[in-house]
Amino acid sequence: MTWAYRSNPTIHMITEHHELKISECGVISTTVRQRRTTRPRDLPYGPEPLAVRWHKRQFACAEKLCARKAFTESTAEIPPRARVTGRLCRAAARQVALGRSVAAVGREYGLGWPLVHRHFAAHADALLIEPEPPRVLGIDETRRGRPKWIKNETTGRWARTERFETNFVDLSGSGALLGQAAGRTGKAAVDWLNTRGHAWKSQVRVVAIDPAACYRTAIRQALPHAVIVVDHFHLVALANKALTAVRQRVTREHRGRRGRATDPEWANRRRLLRGREHLSARTFTRMWNDLIDHEPTGQILTAWIAKEELRCLLACAREQAPRSVISHRLHRFLSWCADSDIPELLTLAETIDAWWPETLAFITTGITNARTEGTNRMIKDAARVAFGFRNLHNQRRRVRLACTHQTINTAA
Template identity: 80%
Template sequence: MPEITVVKVESVADDGGQPGRMVHIERPKDWAACPDCRVISTTVRQRRTTRPRDLPYGPEPLAVRWHKRQFACAEQRCARKAFTESTAEIPPRARVTGRLCRAVARQAASGRSIAAVGRECGLGWPLVHRHFAVHADALLIEPEPPRVRGIDETRRGRPQWIKNEATGRWARTELFETNFGDLSGTGGLLSQAAGRTSKAVVDWLNTRGHAWKSQVRIVAIDPAACYRTAIRQALPHAVIVVDHFHLVALAGKALTAVRQRITREQRGRRGRATDPEWANRRLLLACAREQAPRSVISHRLHRFLSWCADSGLSELLTLAETIDAWWPETLAFITNARTEETNRLIKDAARVAFDFHNLHNQRRRVRVACTHHTINVPAA
């Protein structure tokens, strides 16, 4: 550490007889400046020994003993009569070195839980979380407006009931969070908003300002009517896109519903692996990457919708209505895979933390988890 000199290293044993090392350090300069008046003093009043916790090094436990000096202030008019020497890495009254604080913050930002990092370094949860919050807030700057944006939702866990002290009424917390992602740059997860409604999306977009919204050209969403309504209201110039994956997923669900219903009606039981309709359940394939001309695509769509209408099956009629309603957005053809990846990272962060109780901590932790791979983290 800067301004610190190792005096000696001793081999010691803890209470359980396990070997360890004790490092004795001191500040080599025999003078120090008063933190109030900045007058240099060389008069030592007394010596003290502190035990700051530092980064582990090597296979054996490491203990640090800092032999500090207390100086008498040389300025008679200074209100501070004495002060103890300190450094930037070990400030006054600090029990943890600065490099250990930065290390635990980076460990928590890498995806590990706060509790696990604290147990490994012998620190409490509040201390680790405080330094992680400082580290994360420095990284999560306001992103540039993306040209292509993804919007999706994730569930926030179990609902909680909170009592309003003013009205005395109980209100349930939102079960869903709307996620705003950057699909054209390296912004990752831009932000989150409570709820899965048009108002939540419109309010978040309006807070960015007109200049910010004007930069957005394409918005990729799921087949959610509330999101489509919000985008048309807040971003009327943007092109709305629905990933073709969702149409394939809807077709797969419709096929599964028909297969299960027919199996129950004809066999009087659930499907088994030996049933042909069960063994061939994954034969539905997508031909989205063929890059066929628009005329061919329109012909196939018409043939598909006619086939669904002539089938007389309620599942296929529902599928045809959904595809027809969202076909203009699907025809734009842009993948929303990065938004789905963000959803997976959000869920992983919640699992590592065994779910969140504080909404502000959750959003900070989730944003770091979804953007840390695009951020150049400075060295300690």
């Protein structure tokens, strides 16, 4: 039994003399061999630092067969040979779990990086349990670190190499990050899903992805019963990319150079990428007339109309349009692209046609991959706070805890 008194800013802990101590061999000892004073580091008292002085005793074991002849008293908060208190370590671990870097927390509390990280790892491992199977699963990839250029010693050519992580997100529950797999290949996704087991996979009903063929093939192999939904944001991004390609090509062919600020198609490049409903009547009229007067081929306006037709088709999900309206808008979009005879629009139409079952699944269900994209942002933020990761296991632990809603509840 111990008691303490405070002499600002120092707390002295003294053990009463009548207390009995039990050695490792189980024999009670009352013989005090010597007294020691330790100075474990503790949490600060508000803005002021707090010094702890523990005047503890070392007992001598009277059992001759005991391997330890002497032992020093200890507590759960301050184990033997500890230089910091348990509550200081727990506070440092919670601060890292809140999103701060290990180095910053170590500087604030005067602790070393290995000590703070070890307690944070124990804190995180206690929270990160095996995820429950979601009804709706989101899959996307993020780049790990910066791309590197490696020179081939044989050919002398430089090749760009990048490391990616495939992320699996629960879109039907808390939106937490379920796990990560190395690479952005179909094999990586299949291996991660197969590791979960058949019972886990059977609970997944819908999978939302970007228009990536490798993930679609992986889902059909590992989750043949699941419905695949393609994210509509990326489909609109493909239409904007096709529109930009048409604008740049027409400018080079018509003017023999890149676009300039004096060119109407260049001045309206941002307006072309905006939705029609977000343009005022005056802005839309000015953009339309400028392109009619200064772009003789009409290909830029044709590409803009194709983009708007695709957006009108995808808007059926929000409008809950019947199947007849969906079919009509699909035919109108594909016919417009085919009749335009513009290579970029033909490629866009072929892409939409190849992904039509997944696009129709989005229109009928309204499920998107937006929460997965939000998780990707949190993954990147965690890497920036930590100034990058060298250890893949540490990165996945830190990232998953940052992307799990349990962090806010347990670290508050």
